[in-house]
Structure formats: C-alpha cells, structure tokens
Amino acid sequence: MTKRSVSWRLVTCLSSSHKLSLNVLCLVVTLFLLLQLWSFHITLQPILLPPSLLTYLNHEQQQQPEVSHNETAYLVEKLRESVTFLPLKDLRFSNKPLEGHTWFMSSLYDNQTKGEVQYQEFPSESSKGRLLCLKGFDKHDGSWNYYALAWPQALPINASLKKGLTFVSYNHYDYGNMWHGLSAMVPFVAWSLRNQCEKPQRWVLYHWGELRFNMGDWLKEIITATYGQEPDILHFVDENTPICFEKAVVMRHNEGGMSRERRIEVFDLIRCKARNYCNISSFETSRPKIGMTLLMRTGPRSFKNVSAVADVFRRECKRVEGCEVKVSYSNNLTFCEQVELMRNTDVLVSPHGAQLTNLVLMDRNSSVMEFYPKGWLKLAGVGQFVYQWGANWSGMRHEGSWRDPYGEACQFPDTDRRCMSVYKNGKIGHNETYFGDWARSVLERVRNMKDVVERNQGYDSLNRCMC
Numbered sequence: 001m002t003k004r005s006v007s008w009r010l011v012t013c014l015s016s017s018h019k020l021s022l023n024v025l026c027l028v029v030t031l032f033l034l035l036q037l038w039s040f041h042i043t044l045q046p047i048l049l050p051p052s053l054l055t056y057l058n059h060e061q062q063q064q065p066e067v068s069h070n071e072t073a074y075l076v077e078k079l080r081e082s083v084t085f086l087p088l089k090d091l092r093f094s095n096k097p098l099e100g101h102t103w104f105m106s107s108l109y110d111n112q113t114k115g116e117v118q119y120q121e122f123p124s125e126s127s128k129g130r131l132l133c134l135k136g137f138d139k140h141d142g143s144w145n146y147y148a149l150a151w152p153q154a155l156p157i158n159a160s161l162k163k164g165l166t167f168v169s170y171n172h173y174d175y176g177n178m179w180h181g182l183s184a185m186v187p188f189v190a191w192s193l194r195n196q197c198e199k200p201q202r203w204v205l206y207h208w209g210e211l212r213f214n215m216g217d218w219l220k221e222i223i224t225a226t227y228g229q230e231p232d233i234l235h236f237v238d239e240n241t242p243i244c245f246e247k248a249v250v251m252r253h254n255e256g257g258m259s260r261e262r263r264i265e266v267f268d269l270i271r272c273k274a275r276n277y278c279n280i281s282s283f284e285t286s287r288p289k290i291g292m293t294l295l296m297r298t299g300p301r302s303f304k305n306v307s308a309v310a311d312v313f314r315r316e317c318k319r320v321e322g323c324e325v326k327v328s329y330s331n332n333l334t335f336c337e338q339v340e341l342m343r344n345t346d347v348l349v350s351p352h353g354a355q356l357t358n359l360v361l362m363d364r365n366s367s368v369m370e371f372y373p374k375g376w377l378k379l380a381g382v383g384q385f386v387y388q389w390g391a392n393w394s395g396m397r398h399e400g401s402w403r404d405p406y407g408e409a410c411q412f413p414d415t416d417r418r419c420m421s422v423y424k425n426g427k428i429g430h431n432e433t434y435f436g437d438w439a440r441s442v443l444e445r446v447r448n449m450k451d452v453v454e455r456n457q458g459y460d461s462l463n464r465c466m467c
C-alpha cells in the first residue's frame with residue numbers, strides 16, 4: 001500500500017460519508033494506516049533485507065571505482081571522437097568578412113574590453129578550458145582548412161600537441177606589404193605587453209583562412225627585433241593530421257578596438273626594440289638637430305624629377321639652423337639602415353607607398369609629408385589614408401598631403417573606376433611654390449618644438465618589457 005493510495009482512501013472516505021461520526025472514524029482509520037506504513041519503512045525495512053542481497057550490494061560498491069574508471073575511458077574516447085572541425089572560412093559571412101566574429105572562426109567571439117586589443121585565447125574561461133586545434137594545409141581556399149576546440153584530455157584522434165605559445169594571425173591583406181604586415185602584428189605585441197611580454201614559440205599565418213608561410217623581410221626583422229627571435233612559421237604536414245596548441249592567441253581584427261594610447265605603446269616598444277636590435281644608441285651625437293629625409297621610390301608613384309624636388313627641400317632646410325636633408329631610396333636600404341635613417345629623421349618627405357610604414361620608427365612627434373599622383377583622392381578608396389592613421393596611431397604628426405593635379409589622361413570621366421588602372425602607377429610631379437611654402441611651415445613648427453623641449457622618447461611605460 002503506498003502513501004498515494006492511502007490519501008486516495010482518505011479522500012473517498014471523507015467525501016462518501018455524510019455523517020460526522022463516520023468521518024471521524026474514517027480519519028482515525030486512515031491515520032492508523034499511515035502510521036503503520038511509516039513504522040514499516042523506518043524500522044522493518046533493513047531487517048527485512050536478505051543477507052545475500054546485502055553482500056551483493058557491498059560487492060557492487062567495491063567494484064564501483066573500477067566501473068567508473070572504465071566508464072571514464074569510454075567517455076574520453078567518445079569525447080575525442082566528437083571533436084568537430086569547422087571550416088576556418090565561413091562563406092555565410094562573405095558579404096561582411098571583417099565584422100564582429102568575422103568569417104574566420106566565425107563561431108567564436110573575441111574578448112572585447114573597451115580600448116583593448118580584441119583577441120581570443122585558448123585555453124581560457126570562455127573556451128571552458130579547451131585548446132585550439134587546426135587542420136588542413138590549403139593555400140588557396142580557406143574553407144578547406146579547419147578549426148576545433150578540444151579538451152586537453154581528449155584531443156582529436158591522431159592530433160599532435162604543440163607546446164608553448166602559438167600566435168594565430170588572420171590578415172585580410174597580406175604579410176608581404178610592410179603596412180599590412182605590421183597591422184597584423186600590432187595586436188600581438190599589444191597582447192604581449194599586457195601578458196608579461198610573453199613570446200610566441202611559433203606563428204600560424206592565415207589570409208582569408210588560407211595558409212601563408214612567408215612574410216616580408218622588413219616585417220620579419222621587426223618581429224625578430226621585438227621578440228628577440230626569428231618568427232617560426234608553422235607548416236602543416238598533411239591535410240588530415242590536426243595540430244592542437246597548448247596555448248594559442250588568435251587575432252583577426254588587426255589593431256581594431258585598440259585605443260590610441262594602446263597603439264602608441266605598441267609602436268613605442270617596436271621602435272625601441274628595433275633600435276636596440278640594430279645597436280643604435282639613443283644618445284647618438286652624430287644626429288642632426290633637425291633631420292629632413294626624402295624617402296624615394298622607384299617606378300610607380302615615384303617623383304618624375306627627383307632632383308627638382310630635392311632642390312626645393314634643400315633650399316628650405318638651409319634656411320633653418322641645424323637642418324640637414326638626406327635623399328634615400330627605400331628599395332636598397334637594409335632594415336637597420338632604415339631604422340637608423342628614421343632615428344635621424346624629424347621630417348619625412350615621401351610619396352604614398354609601403355616605404356612610408358617606416359614612419360613609426362621615427363621619434364614621437366616627428367612630421368610626415370605625403371604625396372599622391374593625380375586621381376587618387378576620388379578613386380583610391382580609404383586605403384589611401386593608412387599613413388595618416390599610421391602617423392596618428394604611432395604618435396607622429398601627419399602634415400598633410402599634396403595631390404598632383406596633373407598626370408596621365410584617362411579616357412573616362414575622372415570618377416570612373418576604370419581610370420584607377422591608369423592612375424594607380426602614375427608618377428608624381430612637383431610644384432616648387434607649394435612645396436617650398438609647405439616645407440617652410442613644417443620646419444618652422446619642428447624648430448619651435450625642438451627649442452621648447454628635447455623630445456622625450458616616452459618609453460617609461462615599457463620597462464616591463466625591458467626596452
């Protein structure tokens with residue numbers, strides 16, 4: 001007889017009898033029954049258990065650890081098998097590849113703290129302790145490379161584990177171009193600055209989810225200088241063997257989200273590390289009081305008449321005490337020659353182009369004067385402003401741009417995109433009057449600043465990373 005059936009009797013008994021005396025009797029009987037039931041449960045049950053059953057239960061209990069160990073091994077095996085690899089490039093987001101979670105590892109979200117670098121770290125609280133695993137060696141289509149998360153105790157079948165810290169970089173552009181390469185590297189340096197200057201053991205480079213194994217020489221040297229070791233770029237041996245990482249940091253937004261302050265910190269560190277690496281003393285006495293450097297290009301976007309341009313700047317420089325002009329070509333300078341040149345530059349005069357990336361290596365508050373061929377303003381898109389941003393982010397002054405009003409003719413209206421192919425590789429002329437006035441006003445400002453305060457290098461915050 002269960003408690004439920006007793007209650008049911010109570011109810012039927014009460015409702016079926018109309019006389020009070022009968023109801024009372026009914027209650028008494030029911031209570032008696034309930035008490036019987038309880039006492040049965042409390043006192044009689046253990047005694048009623050047959051000894052053979054007790055022995056059986058005890059035996060089972062001793063067996064328990066064995067059983068659960070077996071069960072764990074079984075579950076771990078199931079966990080390993082259930083690790084699911086997803087395509088690195090998620091084509092569902094190809095219309096907004098750079099927004100939010102992006103199309104790269106699109107199921108995962110970045111740690112976003114206001115003003116700080118946006119990153120993912122594995123293992124972490126948000127990965128619930130799981131490691132990042134990568135698979136695939138496609139160099140042409142990122143949807144054939146894969147990622148997964150796995151607990152360290154249950155890595156996918158056949159996976160190999162890479163010890164130490166791995167930097168996984170997503171670059172929407174390329175690692176050969178100085179500016180784009182540097183942009184991809186900035187967030188990692190920012191992360192290191194906030195994480196005891198931790199260095200990566202290796203790098204995994206992706207562009208649209210496709211593997212890359214090379215980076216430009218300039219970038220390689222910047223990384224070598226910053227981390228004190230050459231970047232080791234991971235190669236995958238075949239398409240089916242997953243590689244999991246003991247610790248991985250993933251960046252897919254370049255410097256996006258970082259405050260100007262954070263960016264400046266990064267460039268301060270890179271600048272300082274590069275100078276140390278090249279053995280350039282910060283107390284060099286041979287440095288001109290005001291250095292004006294014309295950093296020239298050859299080919300596309302070079303000046304049509306370099307000597308005419310150089311003459312204008314030499315003339316203006318001569319008017320200012322302690323000013324020296326240097327004309328250099330970026331294509332045949334070694335990395336350390338570039339670092340040293342920038343160390344001695346207060347005013348950088350250069351056409352729009354990757355060589356301008358060197359501007360981050362000047363002392364803070366130095367000036368940049370940029371030049372464009374005809375047609376760029378209307379057709380070249382926002383990318384043409386990267387050195388204005390770069391100057392701002394690294395604490396420099398972008399002094400404006402000169403855009404050549406003359407150049408090759410385009411058969412279409414000058415807002416027609418087809419004209420870009422004509423203008424893209426155009427050369428840059430000059431306007432003596434304009435260049436002269438411009439140089440004079442920039443030099444004037446630089447001279448005043450130098451007189452007021454010998455610029456401090458602003459490395460105070462970086463002692464932690466020993467620079």
Ligand SMILES: *[C@@H]1O[C@H](CO)[C@@H](O)[C@H](O)[C@H]1NC(C)=O
Pocket residue numbers: 070073074
């Ligand atoms: C699980 O236990 C059974 C019985 O003791 C044993 O035969 C089997 O090998 C065990 N399996 C594992 C994975 O330990």
Ligand SMILES: *[C@@H]1O[C@H](CO)[C@@H](O)[C@H](O)[C@H]1NC(C)=O
Pocket residue numbers: 111112113116124125126
């Ligand atoms: C996000 O980063 C901050 C530090 O920048 C850290 O304190 C926090 O724990 C991180 N959050 C997650 C979920 O990893």
Ligand SMILES: *[C@@H]1O[C@H](CO)[C@@H](O)[C@H](O)[C@H]1NC(C)=O
Pocket residue numbers: 157158240
């Ligand atoms: C693991 O590697 C072995 C030997 O190379 C191979 O036969 C097997 O198919 C692989 N298993 C998986 C799940 O890739």
Ligand SMILES: *[C@@H]1O[C@H](CO)[C@@H](O)[C@H](O)[C@H]1NC(C)=O
Pocket residue numbers: 277278279336
């Ligand atoms: C800097 O100096 C160190 C020690 O004197 C030397 O080993 C290193 O090669 C030098 N580096 C460069 C780039 O000159």
Ligand SMILES: *[C@@H]1O[C@H](CO)[C@@H](O)[C@H](O)[C@H]1NC(C)=O
Pocket residue numbers: 305307308
């Ligand atoms: C370049 O400019 C200089 C000085 O203005 C001039 O003498 C020279 O003829 C020019 N060269 C060319 C190729 O136009």
Ligand SMILES: *[C@@H]1O[C@H](CO)[C@@H](O)[C@H](O)[C@H]1NC(C)=O
Pocket residue numbers: 298329331332
């Ligand atoms: C560097 O390149 C420029 C332009 O190609 C050339 O005029 C100059 O002589 C070169 N300098 C050296 C040192 O090779």
Ligand SMILES: *[C@@H]1O[C@H](CO)[C@@H](O)[C@H](O)[C@H]1NC(C)=O
Pocket residue numbers: 392395396397398
């Ligand atoms: C950089 O940009 C910010 C905001 O866009 C502006 O407030 C600041 O003055 C700029 N700094 C320099 C040095 O140009």
Ligand SMILES: *[C@@H]1O[C@H](CO)[C@@H](O)[C@H](O)[C@H]1NC(C)=O
Pocket residue numbers: 405431432433434
């Ligand atoms: C050169 O610049 C000056 C000053 O900005 C301007 O007045 C002049 O028209 C320009 N010359 C040419 C040929 O465009």
Ligand SMILES: *[C@@H]1O[C@H](CO)[C@@H](O)[C@H](O)[C@H]1NC(C)=O
Pocket residue numbers: 364365449455456457458
């Ligand atoms: C840069 O210039 C500004 C204003 O001219 C000044 O306040 C600041 O201290 C300078 N910064 C450095 C690092 O010299």
